[in-house]
Amino acid sequence: MVLTVEHLSKTFGDVEAVRDVSLAVDEGEFVSIVGPSGCGKSTLMEIVGGLIEPTAGRIDVSGMPGIVFQQxxxxxxxxxxxxxxxxxxxxxxxxxxxxxxxxxxxxxxxxxxxxxxxxxxxxxxxxxxxxxxxxxxxxPKIILMDEPFGALDEQTRLILGEELSRIREATNATVLFITHSFDEALLLSDRIVVMTARPGTIKQVVVNPLPRPRDSTIVSDPEFGRLSGELWELLREESMRALAGERGR
Structure with a gap:
């Protein structure tokens, strides 16, 4: 395994950002993380990248990761x-x-x-x-990408998603990728990790069976639509919980 995360938790003061997350990423895998805003996706990425320390748990990363941020x-x-x-x-x-x-x-x-x-x-x-x-x-043994296309318009995001898919095929890079876009996750990923509202835990890991290589035409595949619907069903309740939490502050 290139990355092993075991029972990882992170607390900032009295705010529990991430709770008991365990995840393994194998060499050559592309794993995306999706979840409602504020669920700890970026916190998890920063811990894996060595930018902040966990409160509890263990991480094993093969070598120094490479990081691509949104900014x-x-x-x-x-x-x-x-x-x-x-x-x-x-x-x-x-x-x-x-x-x-x-x-x-x-x-x-x-x-x-x-x-x-x-x-x-x-x-x-x-x-x-x-x-x-x-x-x-x-x-790097693993590349960490925290919404790298998040600040771009939808058309540019789609083009860069296709380019990243091509680059990944050419290099067999191992990637841990954060996104809010189901289309992006399904275009790029071997597995998609769905996180809960804060404190962020792993709700489910969805295996992506869509054949590679992939480009934007994959969105017309009925299986793509089915998987997108499955991801939304998993996230809908968590998104409502996150929204209710924001309103209750």
Missing amino acids: ESAFPWRTVVENVAFGLEMTGVGKAERLTRARDMIELVGLGGFEDRYPTELSGGMRQRVAIARTLVME
Whole structure:
């Protein structure tokens, strides 16, 4: 297993964010986490990424994870290739090798020809591709993605979802992915973890039987519709509970 989480809990003061979460992710798996707002998805991701400590429980991660956040993270004073090569530079990889590896990864994410552009010259979707390339070039054992397309418009999200599906097939990357979109989860995932309202626990894990490779045409598959309905049924009660909790404050 690349990632093992056992009986993980996290409390902030008197707020219990995550309770008794156990999860395992195997090499090459793409696992998405869905759940109502405030259920602890991002908290779980931050614990796995080593950004915060759990209150209880155990985590075992193979190597240092790579992280792609929703917020833009490209350095505006660096070109695309310099941004992608940044992590390699920080770990002492020689200039010629890091630039070669960075250019290869830029091609993989569909940004060939933009190596010498600056982030301000790119669209939001292109900047997220830079962030993905910068993570992939480090060859992490697992990539953590916290709603990486959440700030983008629906059309761009769909395009980048297809691109991420293609990249995942090409690299066999192991990914833990947070999303609010059922379509995104079903397009990308091998398994979908459904979390409850806070305190976040795992309500159910849904195995995605849709065949790979997948693209946006999969939404017309009747099985896609059935699975989307199943996810909504699982989440509807939790979303109502979360909304009731917000109103009761």
